[in-house]
Amino acid sequence: MSVNDQIVRANDILSTAELASDESRASATPMMEQYIEIKATNPDSMLFYRMGDFYELFFQDAVDASRALGITLTKRGQHMGLDIPMCGVPVHAADDYLQKLIAVGFRVAVCEQVEDPAEAKKRGSKSVVRRDVVRLVTPGTLTEEKLLSPSDANYLMAVARIRGGAEPAMALAWIDISTGIFRLSETAQGQLLADILRIDPRELIVPDTLFHDPEFRPVLDVVGRVAVPQPAVLFDSATAEGRIARYFGVSTLDGFGTFSRAELAAASAAISYVEKTQIAERPPLGRPERESSASTLFIDPATRGNLELVRTQSGDRAGTLLKAIDRTVTSGGARLLAERLMSPLTDPDAINVRLDSIAMLGECPSFSEDLRRALKALPDMPRALSRIALGRGGPRDLGAILQGLSVSAGIAQTMVVEDLGGELAGARAAIAALPIDLSHRLAVMLADELPLLKRDGGFIREGADGELDEMRALRDQSRRVIAGLQLQYAEETGVKSLKIKHNNVLGYFIEVSAGNASALTDGDEAKARFIHRQTMAGAMRFTTTVLSELETKIANAADRALAIEFAAFDGLVEAVVAEAEAIKAAARALAVVDVSAGLAALAEEQAYCRPTVDSSTMFAIVGGRHPVVEQALRRQQAAAFVANSCDLSPDDGKGHGAIWLLTGPNMGGKSTFLRQNALIAILAQMGAYVPAESAYIGVVDRLFSRVGASDDLARGRSTFMVEMVETAAILNQATDRSLVILDEIGRGTATFDGLSIAWAAVEHLHEANRCRGLFATHFHELTVLSEKLARLSNATMRVKEWDGDVIFLHEVGPGAADRSYGIQVARLAGLPPSVVARAKDVLAKLEDADRKNPASQLIDDLPLFQVAVRREEAQRSGPSKVEELVKGLSPDDMTPREALDALYALKKELGKA
Known part of the structure; x- marks a missing residue:
């Protein structure tokens, strides 16, 4: 069996459970x-086992690490008769x-030596140095500078x-744990994923x-391997308060x-996990701060992605807001x-406090620039x-703390x-x-040039x-210290040839010639000071108490x-x-200053x-622009962004916002207009x-x-199914204070199916949700709804045609588009001319057929959404008064006058409904 085959065989056999068996240990x-x-004891972690200057990995860990690294x-x-796979870093x-x-x-799991090797040898020559896990390194508990992104938080949840x-x-x-932030919030099953992604x-x-x-499962499908199961005992609410207090x-x-x-x-579980991963160390966490879910703007997962x-x-990251x-x-x-971008506020007072800070800095540009210049350091x-x-x-x-102070x-x-105003x-x-005294102490103690590691000293x-x-x-x-002492002794004794030397047997010693030795031996004072060590053929060697102490000091x-x-x-x-x-607290305050100054500069x-x-339901934007697209245009084309206004403010006297039904060609800018209004609200x-x-x-x-359109094949959802699931979430959750942005609802299925769904969705937004909204569509038939839905207005993306070409103006104006210009866009995209020509022929025939049965008749034939809802409710509750009257009629036996009276009676009952 080859070495590789043995390693693979060992990998197959030696699972963690088998490694821990008595037979394995024996x-x-x-x-x-x-x-x-x-x-x-750490089966779910890769073990970094310290051996000298390396962390070694064995068995399955070694196989996994060699592939990953x-x-x-x-x-x-x-x-157990098989080669042990190993690698190291x-x-x-x-x-x-x-x-x-x-x-x-x-x-x-980082396993370090926790015993001096010299102590281990005292137990016997074959004794193993004690080792233990000193830390578990997990994605949510990182602190190392190399492992963290400076501009991103690193949350454990x-x-x-x-x-x-x-x-x-x-x-x-x-x-x-890298910054000490600790927060709590209640959530609900339907809101859980949105809060996690926030x-x-x-x-x-x-x-x-x-x-x-x-x-x-739906949450796991989205967050994936970020989620890690832990024993339920960590989440025990009965002992939670005591654990947090301790x-x-x-x-x-x-x-x-x-x-x-x-x-x-939840807080107790988070703390327990921190203690579990940090072993004996305790990060300086701030006290838990409670956040109310109602204090932040709810943005569902699909919206964050869109x-x-x-x-x-x-x-x-490039291309984001x-x-x-x-x-x-x-x-x-x-x-x-x-x-702040991920969690916009819903309290106008708190929002305006932030805006006041930006306003103040905007009015004092030199002051703001001074702050930004200082903050850079x-x-x-x-x-x-x-x-x-x-x-x-x-x-x-420590140097960073000193510099920061x-x-x-x-x-x-x-x-x-x-x-200063606002947050400033x-x-x-x-x-x-x-603390000024801490800054002074650090400045006095720390050198100007600092090493990376404490062990290097200096x-x-x-x-x-x-x-x-x-x-x-x-x-x-x-050498200089010894030379100085040598000069001192030579002057004191008058022996100019006196030398201080060193060897591995005597260490440091004073050496004089035999003829000069009397200067170090004559007299009680000289004998007490110079201690004889060795006599040579032509020289004598001495030491002193000072030289012996100096030797010890030099050695240590x-x-x-x-x-x-240390x-x-x-x-x-x-x-x-x-x-x-x-x-x-100061670091958080400095971050506030930086954000305010940065937004003022922006x-x-x-x-x-x-x-x-x-706190109203107004939504009036004049000359709005898409912040990302505008900057991209300036960089790439030096072109100006076409600004557009949007007014969804209520005018019904009840505070219910307006809905714009936006039509226009592909490439005309509908999606950009929709998104820019949502982004302006977030900002x-x-x-x-x-x-x-x-x-x-x-x-x-x-x-x-x-x-936009996307599928979810992992969960068996087609593009249209994803569209319907997201639309359902909106229609079921939007309130009269919400802002809804919908684009091309119903386009993923057959034309009449899609038109029907879009029609019903617009009615529901208008009559049931009563929210502010923008609804972009290619179903031009929907524009007739503005005749019956009081708060629905038609808007369109303006275009011009010139010699058969379409020119996109990217302007939003009142009215409805008469067509989608899809064939013109297809031609611009490079479809073969024969395909474009054939498409025009087919379109002409389809439009001619459609004119014989115009959808505009639907506005008179179909009831409004609320009427339809009431009919459904009536059907569930039994026959209505109108139905009872109709059932009681006998048309064949009625005179014209009786028929007319019956018709008036029915009309009267309908008026009561």
Whole structure:
């Protein structure tokens, strides 16, 4: 059997369970027995087993790692008669390999030596150094700078479900241990996926009972491997409050606020998972903050995908709304901007506080520019603080805290001279509260050039510690120190030829010729000072107490210097962690300043306006533009974007918004117009200026967008089925305060089926949902609905024809399109001329046939949506009065007068309905 065959065979046989068996352990070497024991306690993680300067992996872990990392798979000895697969990665480069493994979905248990090898040898020459797992590395618990994206949060989320009521209570808790953010929110089964995608966690822990519940399957289908099952005991609500209190070192959670059982269960599970992965370390989490689901704009999963807020359909950042509006200059600011974009507000007062900050900075451009210039020098303090608190920080993390404190002090001074409004006043107070004494202490202690790792030393400033300076001098300048002592002894004894030498037997010694030895031996004082060591043929050797002590110091200087630096490092870490809350508060405030200044710069650069936001149902945008498309046009074509207005404000006296039925050709700009209005609403409610001449937006509670076509083959859904599922969600959930964007509903099926569905959907939006909406369609027959639906208006994308060509003006105007110009677009796309000509012939015949039975007759033949609904209800409740009257008529026996009276009676009853 070849080596590869043996490795594969070993891989097949030695599962984790078999490795942990008594037979397996009995046949293992002491080191491999230790590995098997540790691996058995971490079966779901790849084990990084520390051996010297490498992390080694064995058995299945080695096979998986070699494939994922592209490293050589080798072997180390045998186990149960088979070769043991092995591969390894250098400790100093472990972060790079961890990043790759985490990216493809692995979790890693880092196993370190927890005992000095010298201590292990005391137990016997074959004793194995004790090792243990010091940390579990998972996607949601990363802190290393190399493993994290500076501009993205890295959330661990827990979802809890409490049964007992008519409907199970559900809640979410999410933590970013790299910044200390800790938040909670209640949710519901129908809203769960939307809330998860709003937070966008890197890891989602779920009780195993919920993980295997068929009702949770739709969520798993979307989030995929992000979801990880955990024992249900972690989510026990009975012990949750006590577990949270112990973590924060308090006796009760009363001071934290009021939380539901489900929220406590989710929070407790998240904390338990953090403790499980961080082993003995405890990240500096902020106190849990409760978010109300009603405080943020509800955006369903399909809408987030359609609008491409933070990722495009292909998963890229370029081409997203976030990329278009991001003018932040700090990592914290970039993360806060993304958070606000994903969770727009629904409280007009809170929105206007944010807008006030932008307005103030916009009115003081020089002040705003000064802030942005200072902010550019700001390091990522929250993440440096987290690494320091978890024992993973190095000297550069302390340097980041020092730099952050210094920059913050300058920013605080800059902000003092201005009359600040909005969020900026509170931000200034938090920044000014940073501890000056900590900044001074760090500045005094830390060197200008800092090493990456603590173990390298050299990070304490010269002059900060006298003993450290002495040890460094001995370590680095031992020859100069010995030469100085030699000169001193030569002058004191008068022996110019006196030398201080060194060998491996005597160490350092003083050597003089035999003729000069009397200067070191005559007299009691000389004998007491110079201690005879050795007599040679022509020389004598001596030592002194000072030289012996100096020799010991020189020998231990390097170790002592490191020990002093390590002690100083620990003291600085303790001082920084003691001020963790103030540092995190200031970092959050600085992120607010960065976001406000960035949005002010964006507004100036792109000519955005401040929106009027209140609690009405207004929606009036003048000269609106698509923020992403507009910037793309400028970069690629230096072309101007065609602005368009949109007014969905109510005019029925009841506050019910208008609906625009938008028709026009493909390529005319319908989808762009639809999306830009949705994006303007999002920007306004996140507290940003918007791309328009003016905008008046009554707060939207729910935003729905059904734009574009896609299938879901994994779940057996065709393009049309996906379209119908998303449309159903909109029609079932939209309220009279919602904004609905629908594009081409019903186009995925037969013409009359699709027309019927679109017709009914428009009526439902108008009569049942009563929301504000834009409904784009190629079913021109729907335009006749504006005659009977009071709040429905027709709008069209304007075009011009010239010599058989169509020119797209990208302008929205009142009225309805008479045709779709699909054949002209097909010709522009390059269809063969014969196909285009044949299509024109077929279209002419179809239009001629359609004129014989125009759909416009439907508006008189079909009842309105509400009438149809009432008929359905009446049929369910039994025959109506009209039906009873009709059944009682006998037309053959009635006179003309009786027939006329009966008709009036029926008309009267219909009027009552």
